[in-house]
Amino acid sequence: MTTHAQQDLPFPGLAGVPEADAPQTRKDFASDQEVRWCPGCGDYAVLAAVQGFLPQLGLRKENIVFVSGIGCSSRFPYYLDTYGMHSIHGRAPAIATGLAVTRPDLSVWVVTGDGDALSIGGNHLVHALRRNVNVTILLFNNRVYGLTKGQYSPTSELGKVTKSTPFGSVDAPLDPVRLALGAEATFVARTIDSDRQHLTEVLTAAAAHRGAALVEILQNCPVFNDGAFDALKSKDSAADSIVRLVEGAPVRFGAPGEDGLGARAVVREPASGMLRVVDQVAADDEVVVHDPQDVATAFALAGMSASGAAAPTPVGIFRQVQRPTYDDLVREQSRQAGWGETDREAGLEDLLHGGDTWSVA
Amino acid sequence: MTLTESTDGDLGEAARTAVVDVADVVVRFAGDSGDGMQLTGGRFTQETARLGNDLATLPNFPAEIRAPQGTLAGVSSFQIHFAGRQVRTPGDSPDVLVAMNPAALRANVGDLRPGATVIVDSHDFTGRSLAKAGYATDPLDDGTLGHLDVQAVDMTALTVEAVRPFGLSRKDAARTKNMFALGLVSWMYGRPVDGTVAFVKQRFARTPELRDANVAALRAGWNYGETTEAFAVTYRVKPAATPPGTYRTITGNTALSYGLVAAGVRSGLTVFAGAYPITPASDILHELSKHKALGVTTVQAEDEIAAVGAALGASYGGALGVTTTSGPGLALKAETIGLAVMLELPLVVVDVQRGGPSTGLPTKTEQADLLQALHGRNGEAPVPVVAPRSPADCFDAALEAARIAVTYRTPVLLLSDGYLANGSEPWLLPATEALPVIDPAFADGPNDGVSFLPYLRDPGTLARPWAVPGTPGLEHRIGGLEKADRTGDISYDPANHDFMVRTRQAKVERIAASLPPLEVDDPSGDATVLVVGWGSTYGPIGGACQRLREEGWRVAHVHLRHLNPLPPGLGELLHRYDRVVVPEMNLGQLSRLLRAEHLIDARSVTSVRGLPFATEELAGELEHHLREACS
Ligand code: SF4
Numbered sequence: 003m004t005t006h007a008q009q010d011l012p013f014p015g016l017a018g019v020p021e022a023d024a025p026q027t028r029k030d031f032a033s034d035q036e037v038r039w040c041p042g043c044g045d046y047a048v049l050a051a052v053q054g055f056l057p058q059l060g061l062r063k064e065n066i067v068f069v070s071g072i073g074c075s076s077r078f079p080y081y082l083d084t085y086g087m088h089s090i091h092g093r094a095p096a097i098a099t100g101l102a103v104t105r106p107d108l109s110v111w112v113v114t115g116d117g118d119a120l121s122i123g124g125n126h127l128v129h130a131l132r133r134n135v136n137v138t139i140l141l142f143n144n145r146v147y148g149l150t151k152g153q154y155s156p157t158s159e160l161g162k163v164t165k166s167t168p169f170g171s172v173d174a175p176l177d178p179v180r181l182a183l184g185a186e187a188t189f190v191a192r193t194i195d196s197d198r199q200h201l202t203e204v205l206t207a208a209a210a211h212r213g214a215a216l217v218e219i220l221q222n223c224p225v226f227n228d229g230a231f232d233a234l235k236s237k238d239s240a241a242d243s244i245v246r247l248v249e250g251a252p253v254r255f256g257a258p259g260e261d262g263l264g265a266r267a268v269v270r271e272p273a274s275g276m277l278r279v280v281d282q283v284a285a286d287d288e289v290v291v292h293d294p295q296d297v298a299t300a301f302a303l304a305g306m307s308a309s310g311a312a313a314p315t316p317v318g319i320f321r322q323v324q325r326p327t328y329d330d331l332v333r334e335q336s337r338q339a340g341w342g343e344t345d346r347e348a349g350l351e352d353l354l355h356g357g358d359t360w361s362v363a
Numbered sequence: 364m365t366l367t368e369s370t371d372g373d374l375g376e377a378a379r380t381a382v383v384d385v386a387d388v389v390v391r392f393a394g395d396s397g398d399g400m401q402l403t404g405g406r407f408t409q410e411t412a413r414l415g416n417d418l419a420t421l422p423n424f425p426a427e428i429r430a431p432q433g434t435l436a437g438v439s440s441f442q443i444h445f446a447g448r449q450v451r452t453p454g455d456s457p458d459v460l461v462a463m464n465p466a467a468l469r470a471n472v473g474d475l476r477p478g479a480t481v482i483v484d485s486h487d488f489t490g491r492s493l494a495k496a497g498y499a500t501d502p503l504d505d506g507t508l509g510h511l512d513v514q515a516v517d518m519t520a521l522t523v524e525a526v527r528p529f530g531l532s533r534k535d536a537a538r539t540k541n542m543f544a545l546g547l548v549s550w551m552y553g554r555p556v557d558g559t560v561a562f563v564k565q566r567f568a569r570t571p572e573l574r575d576a577n578v579a580a581l582r583a584g585w586n587y588g589e590t591t592e593a594f595a596v597t598y599r600v601k602p603a604a605t606p607p608g609t610y611r612t613i614t615g616n617t618a619l620s621y622g623l624v625a626a627g628v629r630s631g632l633t634v635f636a637g638a639y640p641i642t643p644a645s646d647i648l649h650e651l652s653k654h655k656a657l658g659v660t661t662v663q664a665e666d667e668i669a670a671v672g673a674a675l676g677a678s679y680g681g682a683l684g685v686t687t688t689s690g691p692g693l694a695l696k697a698e699t700i701g702l703a704v705m706l707e708l709p710l711v712v713v714d715v716q717r718g719g720p721s722t723g724l725p726t727k728t729e730q731a732d733l734l735q736a737l738h739g740r741n742g743e744a745p746v747p748v749v750a751p752r753s754p755a756d757c758f759d760a761a762l763e764a765a766r767i768a769v770t771y772r773t774p775v776l777l778l779s780d781g782y783l784a785n786g787s788e789p790w791l792l793p794a795t796e797a798l799p800v801i802d803p804a805f806a807d808g809p810n811d812g813v814s815f816l817p818y819l820r821d822p823g824t825l826a827r828p829w830a831v832p833g834t835p836g837l838e839h840r841i842g843g844l845e846k847a848d849r850t851g852d853i854s855y856d857p858a859n860h861d862f863m864v865r866t867r868q869a870k871v872e873r874i875a876a877s878l879p880p881l882e883v884d885d886p887s888g889d890a891t892v893l894v895v896g897w898g899s900t901y902g903p904i905g906g907a908c909q910r911l912r913e914e915g916w917r918v919a920h921v922h923l924r925h926l927n928p929l930p931p932g933l934g935e936l937l938h939r940y941d942r943v944v945v946p947e948m949n950l951g952q953l954s955r956l957l958r959a960e961h962l963i964d965a966r967s968v969t970s971v972r973g974l975p976f977a978t979e980e981l982a983g984e985l986e987h988h989l990r991e992a993c994s
Contacts, residue, residue, distance in 0.1 A: 033840065035840075035852065035853075062835065063838060064832065064833055064834055064835045064836070064837070064838055065832065065833050066832075067832045069676070072843075079840050079842070080840050080842075080853070082840075083838055084838055085832035085838055085839065085840075086839075086840035086841070086842075087679060087706070087840070087841055087842060088840065088841070088842025088843065088844065089672075089702060089842065089843060090698055090699065090701075090702050090843050091698075093668060093669070093672040093699065096664065096665075096668065096669035096670075096672030096673050096676070097672045097673065097675055097676035097679070098676060099662065099664075099669070099672075099673045099676060100635060100637060100662065100672065100673030100674055100675065100676030100677035100678075100679075100680070100682075100684065101676040101677060101679055101680045101832075102676075103635070103660060103662060103673070103677065104633055104635050104660060104676075104677045104680045104681075104682045105680040105681070105832065105833070107833055108680070108832050108833065125665055125666060125669070126665065126668075126669050126672070128665075129664075129665035129669065332660060332662070335655060336655040336656075336660060339655035339656045340655070340656035341655055341656055341658065343656075344656040344657060346627070346628040346657050346658055347628060347795060347796070349628075349656060349657045350624060350625055350628045350657060350795050351795045353621060353624060353654070353657065354611075354621060354792050354793070354795065355609065355611075355792060357611040357612070357613070358409050358412070358413070358558065358611060358612070359609050359610060359611045359792070360412065360413050360415070360609070360610050360611075361607075361608070361609050361610070362415065362605050362606070362607050362608060362610060363607055
C-alpha cells in the first residue's frame with residue numbers, strides 16, 4: 003500500500019491516505035442509490051463534478067468519507083460509493099473533526115448548505131475552520147431552505163419574500179466567505195454549480211490543501227429560489243458579474259478592453275489604500291493583483307458582492323495559507339507522549355498503582 | 364513526645380495524654396474558599412488511608428471560585444468519616460468541626476450534635492469578621508455554643524509565630540494555618556504526617572521558604588496538641604479489617620477516568636473523549652487528557668453538541684467515543700445521542716449529575732437525570748443506562764458501560780453524580796489482567812454471501828456490524844433517516860419502521876441476558892421490606908439498613924447497577940416483599956419506573972437538598988415504612 007507523503011504535491015492535504023492500486027473512473031464512485039433531487043437542481047452538476055474529479059485523487063475509495071448534515075445537499079453521501087454519514091442538522095463539521103483526528107488515513111469531506119452550515123451549525127463551522135481541521139467543506143449555497151420547502155436562509159437577501167417572510171425578509175444576510183476569513187480559515191474559495199471546469203479546479207485545489215478548506219458553491223434551487231445566480235450565468239451579464247480571482251493575476255473583469263483583459267478592474271486608492279471598482283481601467287490605476295496570502299484584500303474583495311445580486315461577485319480562491327492542522331498537532335502531541343510505543347497494559351497497571359498506595363496483608 | 368526536625372513525621376502516640384479507642388469518627392474541616400480546606404482534607408484522608416481505616420469523604424464547596432472572603436457564601440468544607448469497620452457514607456454529623464473563621468463556624472455549627480468538638484481559629488472573631496459572618500455577638504463568648512466542646516485556638520497567630528524564621532509576608536505566613544490545623548487534628552487521631560511532609564516538600568520544591576513554612580506549621584499544630592493541656596485525650600481508631608491487596612484512595616471522577624482508560628486498553632481501541640467543560644464533570648476531561656500515551660485522545664470542543672458529535676465521529680472511525688458532561692450538557696447532546704441510536708455505533712455518554720433544573724446547583728449532587736437519560740430524546744430511542752454506586756465503583760461502571768456500548772453497538776449513558784465525582788474512598792486495586800476483555804469485532808468482509816449488509820444483525824445480541832472506513836469492499840452510507848432492515852438503505856416503509864423501532868428496543872432488552880444475577884442484601888433472609896436504590900445512595904441505604912438491623916428490624920436492600928434494561932429477575936424479586944421502598948435524590952424517578960415496569964406499589968423516599976442522604980434520617984424514614992408494613 004502506498005500513501006502520499008506530505009511533500010509529494012499536488013495533494014499534501016491527502017498525505018497519509020492510501021492510494022488506489024488501479025486507476026479509477028467516475029463509475030467507481032457512483033452508488034446504487036437513485037438520485038432524488040428535483041429535476042434541474044444544481045446539486046446534480048456538483049455531484050457529477052465530484053464523481054468525475056474523485057478518480058483524479060487516486061485514493062482508495064474506502065478511505066474517503068463524506069459527512070453531511072441536513073438539507074437537500076446533505077443527501078450527497080448516499081450517491082457516492084465511498085463511506086458516508088448523513089448526520090444531523092448542522093453538526094457535520096463536529097462529527098468530521100472526531101473522525102479526522104482519530105483517522106489520519108482518511109480523506110474527510112463535509113457536505114453542507116447555507117442553512118446547515120451558517121444557521122443551525124454556525125458554531126461548528128467557525129470552530130472547524132479556526133482549528134484548521136484537515137477536512138474539505140463543500141457549502142452549497144442556494145440562499146433558501148429547500149428541504150423544508152422555501153423559507154428564507156441566512157444568505158437570503160434583505161426583502162426576500164418567502165413562505166416565512168410574506169412581507170419580505172428583514173434579516174441581514176451572511177457571507178460565508180467573509181465568515182470563513184474571519185474565522186481564520188486557511189483555504190476559502192467560491193465557485194458556481196454550472197461552471198464544471200472552475201468547480202473542478204477549485205475542488206482540486208481544496209483537496210490538495212492540508213487544513214480546513216471551505217468551498218462555497220453557488221447552487222441554483224429551481225424550485226424555491228430559481229435564478230438566484232442568473233446574473234453570474236447569463237451570457238449577457240456574466241462578464242460584468244463574475245470576477246475571477248487567479249493567483250498573481252490582476253483583478254479585471256467585464257467586456258475585454260484594448261489589452262484583451264476585462265475593462266473593469268478592482269483598483270487600490272493610492273491615498274487611502276481602499277479598494278474600488280473602476281469601469282474603465284486607466285494606465286495609472288493600481289490594479290489589485292490577487293494574492294491568496296493577503297487576507298485583508300481577500301476580505302475586501304469578498305465584500306464586493308455584498309451590495310446585492312447584481313454586484314460583481316468574485317469567484318476562485320480568496321485565501322490559501324499554510325498553518326499546522328489541528329488533527330496533525332493532536333497526533334503529534336500523542337506521539338511525543340509515547341502513543342504507539344507504550345505498552346498499554348503495563349501503562350494501565352502503572353496508572354492504577356500510581357497514587358499513594360498501601361498494602362493490606 | 365514532641366515532634367522535632369529529627370523525627371521528621373515519624374510519630375508515635377502521645378505519651379502524656381489519655382488514649383481513647385473509638386470505633387468511628389467524622390471530622391469536618393471548614394474555612395474560607397482560600398483557606399485550603401480541600402487540600403487539608405485530602406491530606407488527612409491520605410494519612411488515614413495509610414493507617415488502614417476504611418473511610419468516605421465529602422467535599423462541599425461553593426460554585427463561586429472566590430466568593431467574598433469571610434462570608435457564608437465563601438465557606439468550603441471537607442468531611443471525612445473513618446473507622447475501624449466498614450464505612451458506608453461520609454457521615455451525617457461531624458464529631459469534630461475545624462472552623463477556620465466565623466463564617467465557617469456559623470455555616471456548619473448547626474450540623475453538630477451536643478457534645479461534639481469544635482476547634483476554632485479564634486483569630487478573626489472580631490467585630491468586622493463576625494459581622495460579615497452574620498454574628499451580632501461573639502459566639503465564643505455569648506454562651507450559644509454551650510452544648511459543644513469548644514477549643515478556641517488562635518491558630519493564625521500561632522502559625523505566624525511558628526513560620527517567622529522563613530521570612531514570609533504576613534499574609535503568606537497566615538496562609539499556612541491550614542497545615543497547623545491539619546497537624547493538630549492529626550495529633551488528636553494519631554495520624555502519621557510523614558506522607559504530608561513528603562507531599563509538601565515535593566509541592567513546594569521550588570520555593571524552599573514556603574516548603575519549610577508549611578512543614579513548620581504542620582509541626583506546630585501537632586506540637587500544640589502535644590504540649591498544651593487543652594486537649595486531654597487523643598483517640599485511636601483501629602485499622603479496619605479489609606481484604607488483602609494494594610489500596611489507594613480514589614475519587615469517583617478519577618476512577619471513572621481510569622475505567623475509560625482501562626476500557627481502551629482492554630478493547631484495543633483508541634479512547635476518544637470529546638468534552639466541554641462543565642461542573643462537576645470537568646475533572647474527567649482533565650484526567651483523560653493526561654493519558655495520551657495510553658491511547659487516549661481528548662478534544663475540548665466548542666460546545667456540548669460538538670463534543671458528543673466529535674465522539675460519535677470518532678466511534679464511526681473505529682474508536683471508543685466518549686463524551687462527558689452534566690445534566691445541562693446532556694440536554695444539549697440529546698439529538699446526537701438519538702443519531703447514535705439510529706447509526707447503532709458505540710458511544711459512552713457520561714453524565715455527572717448535579718442539582719437541577721437549568722443551571723441549578725452546579726457543585727451539589729442530585730439524581731434527577733434518570734428519566735432524562737432514559738427518555739430524553741425524540742422518538743423511541745432506547746439507551747442503556749448504567750450507574751456506579753460508590754467513588755471506586757465508577758471504575759467498574761465505566762468498563763461496563765464500554766462493554767455494553769461496544770458489544771451492542773449502542774450509546775450508553777453512565778450516570779454518576781456530584782457526590783461520587785468528588786467523594787473518595789479506599790480502592791482495592793484490581794489486577795489489570797483480570798479486567799474484562801472487550802471485543803470490538805470489527806467487520807472485515809461480506810456478511811451475506813458476497814455482499815455486505817450494514818444492518819444485518821448478530822442473531823444473539825442483535826448488534827449490527829461495525830464496519831469502519833478504510834475497510835475495503837464494505838463502503839456504505841449510514842444516517843439519521845430510518846434504515847431498511849439488513850441493507851441500511853433509506854426506507855420510509857411503514858412495516859419496516861415498525862420493525863426497526865421494535866428491533867432497536869429488543870436489542871437493548873437483550874443486554875439483560877448478559878447481566879449477572881441480582882445480589883440482594885438480606886442477611887436474615889426473611890425481610891418483608893425491600894429497599895431498592897441506584898447510584899450514590901448505596902452507602903446511605905446500606906448504612907441505614909445496617910442500623911435498622913442492629914435494632915432488630917429485618918430489611919433487605921438491592922442496588923441497581925443497570926437502569927436500562929432493568930436486570931432480569933427484578934420483577935419477581937419486587938413481588939416477593941410486602942413493601943418496596945425506593946430512596947432517591949429526586950422526586951421519585953426510579954420508583955415511577957418500577958411502578959410502570961413491574962406494577963408494584965413502590966414507595967418513594969426522596970431528598971433533593973444537594974447533599975447525600977443522611978444515614979440517620981434515612982433510617983428513620985425506612986423505619987416508618989417497616990412499622991407500617993408490619994402492622
Ligand atoms: S428543493 Fe431546491 S435545492 Fe432542494 S432538491 Fe429541489 S431544487 Fe434542489
